[in-house]
Amino acid sequence: MNELYRLATGPLLWASFAVFVGGSLFRLLELFLLARRRERFLFTYLSLRYSLRSIGHWIVPFATVNWRRHPVLTIVTFAFHLSLLITPLFLLAHVVLWDEAWNVSWPALPDAWAIVLSLIVIAGCVFFFVRRRVTPEVAYVTSASDYVILGLTAAPFVTGVIAYYQWFDVRLFTLLHVVSGEALLVAVPFTRIRHMLFAPLTRAYMGSEFGAVRHARDW
Amino acid sequence: MPETKPKDAPPAVDEGIERGIAGLTEERIRKAIRRVLSGETGARLKAYVDTCIHCGLCSEACHFFLSRDRDPAYAPVGKVKQTLWEMLRRDGRVGPEFIKQARIVASTHCNLCKRCAMYCPFGIDVAYLMLVVRRICHLLGVTPLYIQDTANSHAATLNQMWVKDDEWIDTLMWQEEEARGEIPDLRIPLEKEGADILYSVIGPEPKFQAQLIYQAAVILHVAGVDWTMPATPGWDNSDMAMFTGDNEIMGRLKRAHFETAARLRVNRIVMGECGHAFRSVYDVGNRWLGWSMPPIPIVHAIDFYHELLEEGRIRVARLFEEPVTLHDPCNVVRGGGLHEKARAVVRRTCAHFIEMEPNREHNYCCCAGGGVINCGPPYKKHRVESNRVKAEQIAAAKLKGAKIVITPCHNCHSGIEDIIHHYDLGVETRFLGDILYQVMEKP
Amino acid sequence: MTRSTDGPWDPAIVDLPLSPWRDRFLWVEEIQASPAGDAAAAVVRLGEEGFSVCVNGDPWPEPFEKIWHLRYAPDGRLVALASREGEWTVVVDGVPWENRFSFVWNPLFSRDGSRIAVAFQRDMAYGMAVDDVPWEETFPNLTCPLLRADGAATAAVVQTEPLSEGDIVKYREGIYTAAVDGRPWERRFMNVWGLACSADGGGRLAAEVRLSPTEYTIAVDGTPWGETFACVWTPLVHPVRGTVLAPVRREGSWWLAEDGRILWDRPFVQLWQPQVSPDGRHIAAVVAPAFGRWTVAVDGRPWKATAGEMASDPCFSPAGGRLAVRFKDHGRWTIAVDGRVWRQARQMVFTPVFSPDGGRLCVRFKEQGRFGYLLDDRPWELAAEAAWDPVFSPAGDRLLLRTVEGGLFRRRVLPLEDFGKV
């Protein structure tokens, strides 16, 4: 177990970071090159002002018509995504690890907060899962991969909470936590979690087309 | 798993489609899909397919979905699932029946209105994806008969309605003659090199609605505009080839249009009240040809009327009395931002204006656009039934008093007329030009 | 108009007042200037009797119900399309052709103006007529009429059998072809568009044809090239080599092809309006080297200077050594010559005109409804109400300018040194 743990927090960790960063850059580069090769005209229409206008509206809860139409979903979506990003970055245990490895540190979240945020992520996953089952238009377009993504996202948080409270076998769940976290990182460039990379781009493009060419709002 | 086919889809006995799939082999289908997916498309398609998180948030944007009791097959993403996702998943190995269904979905279950792009958190452009499907079907020769015939007319005559070169000129002379009954020295100046404005229309105007040319001539004459119309092909700004997926013919039409304007050395092109034509000259056809923006500015009628009224070149003699409401045509509102100008023109010409809800960029499409009405009678029932929400919208405006629906777009005009009849709404449609012509001061 | 000087190229200003026309007729349509500038004409409204053409103040003796498309032929004859008792014909210097038609349009002149052709419709049958002689064979429809530069042949795209609306099957089988002097090619096509023929005898007729919904090529004298393309544009017959040049589209880019083979070594985002220099040594075309950038390429090499909106009407100097093109950028038109863009830009510039030796370039412009000229990028703000393209004297040392200024039709011949002075 110790061996495995060392492996997971050592080489595997760095490997997964490398895959995450490298894979993400690769995905973005690939998209950029594809655009340059076949749809070079897209760049003509990109406008910083209207990209930001569009992104600005869509990253603020209730700032768009569609966010307002779905208040519960909007709250869950924003709480989920924020928690998903904040928790791993500011968890005390993670900050300490960074400090130990690279001698860099930043303020950490109190553990209680981290637990709350983790529970929000887990609850979000449950919400999305139920939504996929019960909302017909979502069920219609849901495929197995969507559940896999939900599972991948929930796993590090579920295992993290279990490990934190030392339910079951701490060492096992710590290990599972590390591995599932790494799996999530690795999954970013290779599953539809890459919407995290592409969303700003598709938004920027639509925002630019709507704003600069069509003189219309897109929210 | 929910069923994959939309409920109550039309029986689609469409000769164009049936004949098209009759000669198809899986091999040919695969080649065409490959040609489009790995040759003609690129980053946009990839980003849209990869980014879509299957959340269904685009559903409520679509009038088809809303009007058809939230049938998921009519949700924007549901249409992508039935068409493009399958093609991608099966790497192009789909059969003729699949292509038939894909053509019906892409060409008659979507108006390319782009409302869903405003509802998707990522701005995924389902209209673009439906155009990709249409392109594939065009390469396979699978196109609804009516719109294929229209595209054939475009290709043969460079106009939408099989209008021959002489018939076009003859119609202009006839309308000039008619209008001289009202304004004796009125002219429709043909082939006037160096005029300020080229006035262009869509094929159905000379064919069925010549009085619109008359009205435009009166407005232009009274406003003292230095204008001309061509006596050659290139006068038609419309474009159904854009909607069948025949990009090459689309490009040919737009080139003819812009080169006609360039040949006549005009400063601007003013076009009649048409939405799809605006889209075609403003940001679709021109791009296929390599023009990032129209090489000669295109001014939609709404914009032009606004300019004439603002500058006082047209004065209103008396306001239009009957209460009106305004339909925002997708292609000039989401596609051109003309909603406030349209309202300004309505307010300057009409005494009572009642807003429809939702409006401006959030308007509901008329369900005729995107070439859907041009697919003809086989799809008419399906089309009007797919826009119950528009009927409800109009009915609500009527409850507030509206008697006239102003629809400054040809497609919308016909589409809304069909809806009014089908749902027995008891209101009438008018073009903005009809109103302006009626209320303006004339010599 | 009285001539105050002897030779046509002696410097002089001759004015013709137009205001009497306005008093005499109900209205006066667009003024047309004769090529030599010695006459001005316009369609005029007489009143109940209909229309006439007023030339230098005098109307044609016989009125017509309707007159349109008044133009001067290059040889100075005045040509209009006119109707009487519901029938249309071509009227040359006031004299109508013998033939009557249901409609006539698109008059065409040979290079020297000696021959006049027109498209006609007679009882729903379509054809062309040259100097009052109609084609023997007529067709259910006709488009793209063409008159060879030497005037010796006519051609058009014709529909060979009637088509009922909605008949996509017959359409697909092909009912279009090209006809030369009324004789159609053997082969039928799904579509036929732009025609091109050599300037004079023994030449070939080339046309853009569509073989199937997705296959395009060029047909020469009825036979399509062996190669097909995703799209093609109007071809051009090389005046020296006799080959056929055409822009063709392959894999999303445009190339220049000659007799079916790719000629230039690089493609463009767009390529059209090919031109061959009069000496046959250079080929130029309007190209878009990048999306949204326009210029011309000479022998496959694009100019560095580009315009964002349009490049159009490339024209070689008479000897072929220089090339000018109209450029539009940021809403303003200008001229680019041999890769250099003029400083002067206007709301509109018209067709550039080279002096016979190609050394000088003059172009008419319009700004806020007023006309002037640019000579080698130097403006002359005449503020004329109307103006026509400049004409260089054969020696190239004089300019003939035709304008309407202060209600006067003005013929002005001046030495180039005096440009902008008078």
Ligand code: SF4
């Ligand atoms: S573009 Fe319009 S019609 Fe098409 S799916 Fe989107 S909302 Fe529906």
Ligand code: SF4
């Ligand atoms: S809203 Fe956007 S991301 Fe969600 S299903 Fe529709 S297209 Fe996909």
